[in-house]
């Protein structure tokens with residue numbers, strides 16, 4: 001399969017490239033260049049900027065504010081975004097709950113929530129996992145008991161990414177325990193994080209970051225109109241969301257840009273050492289990662305083409321998730337090896353290469369190389385672990 005860009009694709013590529021070069025604004029650009037962590041407001045401003053160009057909701061139908069891009073345009077956009085090392089789009093609103101609301105929500109919900117997602121006025125987080133209910137999500141215990149015109153929610157959600165910033169959470173809760181299958185009786189509910197009875201506890205990850213949280217619900221009263229779709233059908237809606245989430249985790253464009261950078265750096269000699277390009281074993285593994293990525297790139301394009309023609313991503317999203325995250329971690333490992341002891345945060349000052357950042361083989365700076373490696377161990381776990389994705393493929397693709 002050969003992807004050839006038409007003249008209009010090339011014009012689009014040039015427009016996107018110019019946008020990321022010229023229009024991000026000095027303050028954001030400086031932070032990106034200096035690898036300064038972005039604030040909540042930085043992310044919001046950036047997403048608003050994308051939306052003002054009509055470039056935010058690539059996965060949405062045009063009638064709800066989607067970009068209407070072809071698969072090739074989506075591919076070009078994500079590649080240019082990675083090339084510019086622009087911030088990622090926070091997925092919880094636009095890539096996760098948005099598609100559930102426009103697919104299964106009622107008109108009032110679409111009117112109330114979709115414009116704020118497009119405008120990034122509301123920060124969403126995802127309340128699926130619970131202590132003891134991760135892979136076996138159908139065992140979840142959070143309850144939503146009907147009381148007049150409200151549900152009373154009790155339970156605990158965990159690993160809630162960026163929940164500390166969130167204005168709203170979408171969650172799966174049990175509304176009925178008297179069911180034949182555990183997947184029945186689960187409902188998909190939208191909850192304002194300011195509702196009394198919600199408390200949040202940070203979980204600090206191995207890289208020292210506050211990225212995830214535990215969220216506790218104690219007699220949290222939520223109006224029934226915040227139920228999406230039918231009561232007890234949340235499992236079906238939640239699965240659709242997961243397929244969008246998994247397709248999103250693949251990260252092909254980022255891996256591609258990181259591999260290109262790494263290949264360029266292999267010809268450099270650092271502090272007089274032989275360049276990595278002379279290390280056949282390393283170069284063989286770099287080439288192997290590039291070949292795997294090329295194959296994944298075409299699989300992703302095929303999936304994007306199907307999604308663009310109106311098909312929801314199916315079990316193939318599990319294939320993309322496994323392969324994409326395996327390659328991401330392969331790239332992380334190559335960077336760690338290439339950076340060697342410069343990758344560690346505790347390298348004594350005299351061995352640091354800060355004065356010449358370009359010579360640092362882990363392009364983010366030697367400290368970030370290891371932090372990124374550790375942080376990204378999550379990639380094969382979240383969105384449903386890779387082992388669970390293999391089970392899905394066995395059942396739904398191979399029919400085993």
Ligand SMILES: Cc1cc2nc3c(=O)[nH]c(=O)nc-3n(C[C@H](O)[C@H](O)[C@H](O)COP(=O)(O)OP(=O)(O)OC[C@H]3O[C@@H](n4cnc5c(N)ncnc54)[C@H](O)[C@@H]3O)c2cc1C
Nearest residue numbers: 126127128129134135159160161378381382383384385387
């Ligand atoms: C950084 C991070 C961010 C996350 N963000 C969110 C979030 O925002 N919202 C949210 O709801 N969740 C989030 N998660 C949770 C994530 O979805 C779960 O961690 C994941 O589903 C695995 O569940 P678990 O952690 O309970 O592990 P377990 O389910 O306890 O699994 C432990 C190990 O056993 C394996 N295993 C379990 N069952 C099987 C089986 N049947 N066959 C083969 N192997 C099996 C798993 O693959 C895994 O290796 C996040 C997780 C991480 C690490």
